[in-house]
Amino acid sequence: MPSRYICIHGHFYQPPRENPWIEEVEVQDSAAPYHDWNERITAECYGPNASARILDDKGRILDIVNNYSRMSFNMGATLLSWMERNAPDVYASILEADRLSLQRFNGHGSAIAQVYNHMIMPLANGRDKRTQAVWGIKDFRKRFGREPEGIWLAETAVDTETLEVAASLGIRFTILAPRQCARVRPLLAGKALAPQLQEEPWQDVSDGRVDPTTAYKINLPSGRSIVAFFYDGPISQALAFEGLLKSGGQFYGRLKGAFNGARPWPQLVHIATDGESYGHHHSFGEMALAWCLEAAEQDPDVEVINYGAFLDRHPPIMEAEIVENSSWSCIHGVERWRSDCGCNTGGHPDWNQAWRKPLRQAFDWLRDETARIFEEHAAPLLKAPWTARDHYINVMLDRSPASVQAFLQQEAKGAITLQDSSKILKLMEMQRFAQLIYTSCAWFFDEVSGIETVQNLQYAVRTIQLAEDISGKFLEEQFKALLKQVPSNVLSGGLEVYEAHARPAQVDMLRVSAHFAIVSLFQEVEAAHEFACYAIEADVHERTRYGRSKMATGKASITSRITGEHAVVQFAVLHLGDHTVTCGVTYFTDPVHFRTMVTALREPFDRGDIVEAIRLLDKHFGRNTYSINHLFRDEQRLVVNQVLAPAYALAKSSYRQVFESNYAVLNFLDWLRIPPPAHVIDAARYVVGHDLKKLFSGNGINREELRAVVAEAKRWGLNLDDEALNFVAVDWVRRQLGECLREPDDLARLQALRLVLDEVADLPLNLASWRAQTNYFALWNRQQKAMRRKAAQSPEAARWIESFSRIGKALRVEFA
DSSP: OOOEEEEEEEEEOOOOOOOTTTOSOOOOGGGTTSSSHHHHHIIIIIHHHHTEEEEOTTSOEEEEEOGGGTSEEEEOHHHHHHHHHHOHHHHHHHHHHHHHHHHHTTTOOSEEEEOTTOBOGGGSOHHHHHHHHHHHHHHHHHHHSSOOSEEEOGGGOBOHHHHHHHHHTTOOEEEEOGGGEEEEEEOHHHHHHOGGGTTOOOEEOTTTTOOTTSOEEEEOTTSOEEEEEEOOHHHHHHHHHSOGGGOHHHHHHHHHTTOOTTOOSOEEEEEEEEGGGBTTTBTTHHHHHHHHHHHHHHOTTOEEOOHHHHHHHSOOOEEEEEOTTBOSSOTTSSGGGTSOOSOOOSSOTTOOOTTHHHHHHHHHHHHHHHHHHHHHHHTTTBSSHHHHHHHTHHHHHOOSHHHHHHHHHHHBSSOOOHHHHHHHHHHHHHHHHHHHTTBTHHHHSSOTTSHHHHHHHHHHHHHHHHHHHHHOOOOHHHHHHHHTTOOOSSSSOHHHHIIIIIGGGOOOHHHHHHHHHHHHHHSOOOSEEEETTEEEEEEEEEEEEETTEEEEEEEEEEEETTTOOEEEEEEEEEEOSSSOEEEEEEEOOOHHHHHHHHHHHHHHHHTTOHHHHHHHHHHHHTTOEEOGGGSOHHHHHHHHHHHTHHHHHHHHHHHHHHHHHTHHHHHHHHHHTOOOOHHHHHHHHHHHHHHHHHHHHSSSOOHHHHHHHHHHHHHTTOOOOOHHHHHHHHHHHHHHHHHHHHSTTOHHHHHHHHHHHHHTTTSSOOOOOHHHHHHHHHHIIIIIHHHHHHHTTOHHHHHHHHHHHHHHHHTTOOBO
């Protein structure tokens, strides 16, 4: 019987969510209790797949495995960039998985590259196609330490020119949907393997009837070729949308059932879906995947493999031609990203997507205008401007001064000034954002005012800003005129979306300085201070406080670590003690002017004439005044929480007073078996929940306090099914187990954790997080055998075993 193989591919990707001016993802309330959606999906999907639990039929953990090491996968470059900074443990597990897969699959790693920022390649011009592929490949090489064999095309959108670019860069294969295959015919190897195919001409399979169980060679006009794997459509569809991940056994049975004994060639049953299906879209999907891969590895009739290893063993026996301008998520090809084709999420059947075409036209205009500016201003400075753009990925991956200097030395025509250096970096950043405006998610959903489209419009704002800085040309008016042609289902149109949600996000050096000035009034900052992608040095900084009123004045220098742009500013900030904060910032001119400003403001402030101080601040700084509204979101929360702390404390006190002053009434009603009033129970729920969060926010927990709070929750039957409370409790357990891992012989710490878990056993807390279970599993592997050997002679070891086992029960961990 010919060989049978299984390959599961996951496309793991999130659109870039960084604020274009600070290069950080700001807090997203819709992702609460997590900071943002990247963090939430990492906790629900990317992390769990690095530590996926395999259970037996009794729910006991057989093993914890790294799914990435046994599947095929691609990780979006922008997602990995975020993960490297914000989830380094998960990031390291993904890189380690690729190293393990090299050993598992005879030198073929399971990770493949992705076009850089998920641009729909058939809709890009040839120059952008190349940059997207070059950036994606170089990003891959830097992270995984090897050349990629395959590349994932955004939305699997493909045309011949895209395949030519990929093949020219050494890519061996890509993965496509079955309906993206137009026609097939056997190669000589196929005819030799299956004589019945010898006389067959081209066969039309554009209706999706392509046999997905083999590789297909695509011959290109240049004489090059590339291989396409057309995944199994029905199984992929069932996994993503039809509940196939509810059972690992059902999942594996569906894969194995796709083999057909009538095929004379080695069969590859393979699927491709969004990787987020495994844990984010489908809870515990990572466990079903782990069970399925384990079952396949234990099955003597099949072999788990990746695409590169399969190609080495079984070169293509069939030739194929693609359906030009096709994709996996639009039956109309690539129209979802440029027209009102009818494809949408289905959430608003009465909406249309007529906005897609004029929005793309506006972006195309901006791309072409900035390309002209780029060529005009880069030509005197750079040897080959567009080649330099391709090489700029080296700086994007490493923005250290040494890396930037190496790039400038390699690409500049000759000796350059600091001003030239900054201009070159601005030119490159303008082109980077001119790529980011095409991130596909902006067109995928139903409405132009959605957060994905707003994100791309913010990239457009940054592109326009850089173009003006470089050339003096003001592109915004024409761009806004084009946005007037963009309709909306919610607002008046694309122009309103731009002006209400994108344009206000724009930042210049003064606004960054205002951010520093306001924050410095509420917290201590170092003289040399780093904020996001800016370096700030406070040369002079004075703070004065009278009662609840505060004032800060100062002088600071600020430098962008992205473009090298530099400014020296002077500032003044006034806080009246409530939510009103007024800040003025202007460029520093001379010391005399600075001291005059400080003296003028200090005089009325010192005598308590705050109104006069504000009037003089407005007079001195003119239009360059700012408030809390101008802060970036995370620091805005920090400052608002401090400003409103007295109001919050009063509200908390009021809740506690309602609960405690009515305690006797609650006892009386309880004795009479009369349900207490809802407002009193609401107060009790808030107080008890707040006290629990406070206890879990620390390190050690006072068990007497915990026992008392839990008793209150039980006595009054309080509903504490609160995601925020669970989040804090889970994080506490994770941290404690991490400490146990660092000091595995520390019986006191282990017992303290066990006693806390005993106290909260009856609360509706789901403490069995993947992180906690992974730490517990690691501790079990490291310590339990030695402790069991000692238990017969050592009472301490016996107590360790007892505490460890009880912790496992609380975390729903029972080893087979």
